Amino acid sequence: MNPQSLAPTDRQLDIPPVLRYGRDRILDAAAAQWPGSTIRIRGYVPSATSCVLRIAVGNTPFVAKLSLLGVSVSSVLRGTHGAWPEVLAAQEQYESGAGHLMERQALQYGLLASAGLGDSQPVVRDGVLFTRELPGxxxxxxxxxxxxxxxxxxxxxxxxxxxxxxxxxxxxxxxxxxxxxxxxxxxxxxxxxxxxxxxxxxxxxxxxxxxxxxxxxxxxxxxxxxxxxxxxxxxxxxxxxxxxxxxxxxxxxxxxxxxxxxxxxxxxxxxxxxxxxxxxxxxxxxxxxxxxxxxxxxxxxxxxxxxxxxxxxxxxxxxxxxxxxxxxxxxxxxxxxxxxxxxxxxxxxxxxxxxxxxxxxxxxxxxxxxxxxxxxx
Ligand SMILES: Nc1ncnc2c1ncn2[C@@H]1O[C@H](COP(=O)(O)OP(=O)(O)OP(=O)(O)O)[C@@H](O)[C@H]1O
Ligand SMILES: [Mg+2]
Missing domain, CATH: 3.90.1200.10 (Aminoglycoside phosphotransferase (APH), C-terminal lobe)
Structure with missing residues (x-):
């Protein structure tokens, strides 16, 4: 059975460092993807699943997302995947493997775009998925x-x-x-x-x-x-x-x-x-x-x-x-x-x-x- 299903543990992680990590990873990836552009945070998107930010690259609005280990942030914060240093080590391994969640989701966004259901122009950079903010x-x-x-x-x-x-x-x-x-x-x-x-x-x-x-x-x-x-x-x-x-x-x-x-x-x-x-x-x-x-x-x-x-x-x-x-x-x-x-x-x-x-x-x-x-x- 997947450990994600376990009830809250007494090893619950401190929340701010995890959220800061998500933010920093997203900003670093955006800087690498668009060198020389002004990158600004427009807002934090609360999610039980991933770290999500609304950002602007120049004047273009994007949504950026980072998955931790391909599992829910909630389960990471509950401590079900170990203490924070263990999660960080596992994250490095997770992202170095082919076909992690953000990569698969980028391909799926591509299918939606080809069907005319949202031209989000997905791109994955350093583990982070960027999509153009869609109207509606x-x-x-x-x-x-x-x-x-x-x-x-x-x-x-x-x-x-x-x-x-x-x-x-x-x-x-x-x-x-x-x-x-x-x-x-x-x-x-x-x-x-x-x-x-x-x-x-x-x-x-x-x-x-x-x-x-x-x-x-x-x-x-x-x-x-x-x-x-x-x-x-x-x-x-x-x-x-x-x-x-x-x-x-x-x-x-x-x-x-x-x-x-x-x-x-x-x-x-x-x-x-x-x-x-x-x-x-x-x-x-x-x-x-x-x-x-x-x-x-x-x-x-x-x-x-x-x-x-x-x-x-x-x-x-x-x-x-x-x-x-x-x-x-x-x-x-x-x-x-x-x-x-x-x-x-x-x-x-x-x-x-x-x-x-x-x-x-x-x-x-x-x-x-x-x-x-x-x-x-
Ligand atoms: N390309 C986009 N255009 C407009 N809004 C977006 C876009 N991508 C994400 N969002 C907004 O950000 C929210 C969270 O993004 P997303 O659903 O991809 O993350 P998630 O972590 O999988 O969230 P959840 O588990 O809550 O579904 C969406 O519900 C939507 O409001
Ligand atoms: Mg969602």
Whole structure:
């Protein structure tokens, strides 16, 4: 079992030196990539996964990212990969090996650009990935502000992704330079493969999900891999996608992550009408199911979608609960801590619904009704 799944240790690292290291590495790499240019920090981007900075090179805005050991910063800070000097030594080795995470992600960004889904001009220098800052507003923010547009926005984004993932080169890249560790099932296995000490209700839900997880389709198509609402940028007339984690898996994985994270986003970010947004999600998923799984298999796909949704929600809840207290998290994830008991209640209900309903349509309808647990303020 991967050590990343372990609970907080008593060897927790001091946070500021780790964040300073990330910043300095990024600035050094930028100076090497653009000698003679003025490089300025525009802001720190909180992330549980990597060190991310918004920078300007001259007047051009970039986003720069450094991964520590290809694992989450949160697990590094918890001390699961050893004391800081050990991490630094391991990092040097990690970056000297071919095909580390930032290199694979640069190739994946290249695929997105060739499909017209964001011309980020990725470049890796000294272990740091630089992408041009892409225009557009994050999908979650647009949905929260304009819930009546949810269905149209989601249908559009899923259509674009379907076209991308159906390209033969997407599957080739997913196999050759994918991110299999990041799929919902892989993360769930890492976090919950062994029983965890957590509150009883969450533990029961996880046990149910673990047993049901055997029913998830075996991998067969290319998936985008990390389809969170903040990874879809809504532009004037196009979408851009960021932070790909291309892998081979069930086609339900992308939609499941989008549904899971949109529900949680709406649970913590004010929206004039979250129920309207949920109705939009329902409509968009119905169209997706009709399109990707017509006929008698459609119900099975929906059941799988609900299962993957619940597994992803358990995953992110675990991430948030085990993050070191002072670690900077994106605002909406921080907000999750305030409603996490209601999320657990929703998970418990959805896991029971999956157990009782082999019929996907009914499991989906029941799961949607249980989102009331988290959307009610
Ligand atoms: N090219 C880009 N254009 C615009 N915004 C970007 C770009 N790259 C990253 N961002 C912003 O920075 C955030 C963090 O970047 P990214 O998702 O790549 O890092 P991460 O460490 O993998 O984060 P997480 O684990 O939270 O998904 C994104 O959610 C997005 O808001
Ligand atoms: Mg991201």
């Amino acid at each position: 507003r994050p999908l979650g923010a647009v949905v929260a502000q304009y819930p009546a547009r949810t269905s149209r926005l989601l249908r559009g984004a899923l259509r674009e992704l379907n076209i991308l993932t159906a390209r033969p080169e997407a599957l080739v890249l997913a196999r050759a330079a994918g991110t299999p560790d990041a799929t919902i099932s892989a993360v769930f296995e890492r976090k919950f493969g062994q029983s965890q000490r957590s509150d009883e209700l969450l533990e029961q839900a996880v046990i149910r999900l673990r047993e049901l997880a055997a029913g998830l389709d075996s991998p067969d198509v290319a998936v985008f891999g990390d389809l969170k609402p903040e990874h879809v940028l809504v532009g004037r007339d196009r979408y851009a996608f960021i932070d790909p984690a291309l892998s081979v898996g069930s086609p339900v994985l992308d939609v499941a992550k989008l549904v899971s994270r949109l529900v949680l986003y709406l649970a913590v970010v004010p929206s004039s009408n979250p129920c309207r947004a949920m109705a939009g999600i329902d409509e968009a998923v119905a169209e997706w199911a009709r399109h990707t799984a017509p006929g008698p298999h459609g119900g099975g796909r929906l059941w799988q979608l609900v299962l993957a949704w619940a597994m992803d929600t358990a995953n992110i809840l675990h991430t948030v609960r085990t993050a070191p207290a002072m670690m900077p998290l994106p605002g909406h994830l921080h907000g999750l801590l305030g409603v996490d008991h209601r999320v657990v209640l929703m998970l418990d209900r959805i896991a029971r619904a999956l157990e009782q309903n082999g019929d996907g349509g009914r499991a989906w309808a029941t799961a949607l009704s249980h989102t009331d647990q988290v959307l009610a303020r």
